[in-house]
Amino acid sequence: xxxxxxxxxxxxxxxxxxxxxxxxxxxxxxxxxxxxxxxxxxxxxxxxxxxxxxxxxxxxxxxxxxxxxxxxxxxxxxxxxxxxxxxxxxxxxxxxxxxxxxxxxxxxxxxxxxxxxxxxxxxxxxxxxxxxxxxxxxxxxxxxxxxxxxxxxxxxxxxxxxxxxxxxxxxxx
Numbered sequence: 001x002x003x004x005x006x007x008x009x010x011x012x013x014x015x016x017x018x019x020x021x022x023x024x025x026x027x028x029x030x031x032x033x034x035x036x037x038x039x040x041x042x043x044x045x046x047x048x049x050x051x052x053x054x055x056x057x058x059x060x061x062x063x064x065x066x067x068x069x070x071x072x073x074x075x076x077x078x079x080x081x082x083x084x085x086x087x088x089x090x091x092x093x094x095x096x097x098x099x100x101x102x103x104x105x106x107x108x109x110x111x112x113x114x115x116x117x118x119x120x121x122x123x124x125x126x127x128x129x130x131x132x133x134x135x136x137x138x139x140x141x142x143x144x145x146x147x148x149x150x151x152x153x154x155x156x157x158x159x160x161x162x163x164x165x166x167x168x169x170x171x172x173x
Contacts, residue, residue, distance in 0.1 A: 001151065002059075004031065008032060014065075024133075028055075057073040060073050085118050086114075088110040089109055089144075092104045093105055093139065105137075107142065109125055117173060127160045128160060131158065132158055152173055156170065158170075
C-alpha cells in the first residue's frame with residue numbers, strides 16, 4: 001500500500017492525520033510542503049488548491065483529515081482481510097479480581113495460536129498486553145479495537161507484562 005502525506009509543521013490536522021496513520025501501523029511517506037517546492041506543486045496539481053493535509057492512498061486523494069474516508073481506503077489495502085492475531089484474551093483486571101489479586105489493567109493472554117502474529121511477537125499465555133502502537137490497552141475491548149485498526153503490511157509495536165518484567169516487541173503484520 002502506497003500512502004503519501006503532504007503536510008506542514010504548523011498544521012494541527014496534519015499532526016492528527018499522521019498520528020492516526022501511525023496508530024494503525026500504516027507506513028507512509030511524508031512531504032513537508034513548507035520546505036519542498038515540488039511537493040507543494042504536487043498538492044496543487046492533485047487538488048487545485050494549496051491546503052494541507054493532503055493524503056494519497058494508492059492513488060486516491062483525500063483533502064483534509066477525513067478519518068472515515070481514510071479508514072475506508074486503508075481497509076481496501078492488501079486482500080481486504082483483517083489480520084488474525086491468534087490470541088485468546090480476557091480483561092486482566094477481571095481475572096485478577098476473581099482470584100483476589102491486585103487489579104492490573106490490560107488484556108490477559110489466555111492462549112496463543114502457533115504460527116500466529118501473537119506468537120511472532122513472542123507472546124505467551126499469562127502475558128498482559130498494556131500497549132499497542134503507543135495506544136494504552138486497559139482491557140480486552142481496547143485490544144480488540146487497537147488490533148482492528150491495524151492493516152496488513154503495517155507495523156505493530158506491543159508492550160506487555162510477563163511477571164515483573166515489561167517487555168516490548170515490534171512486528172510487521
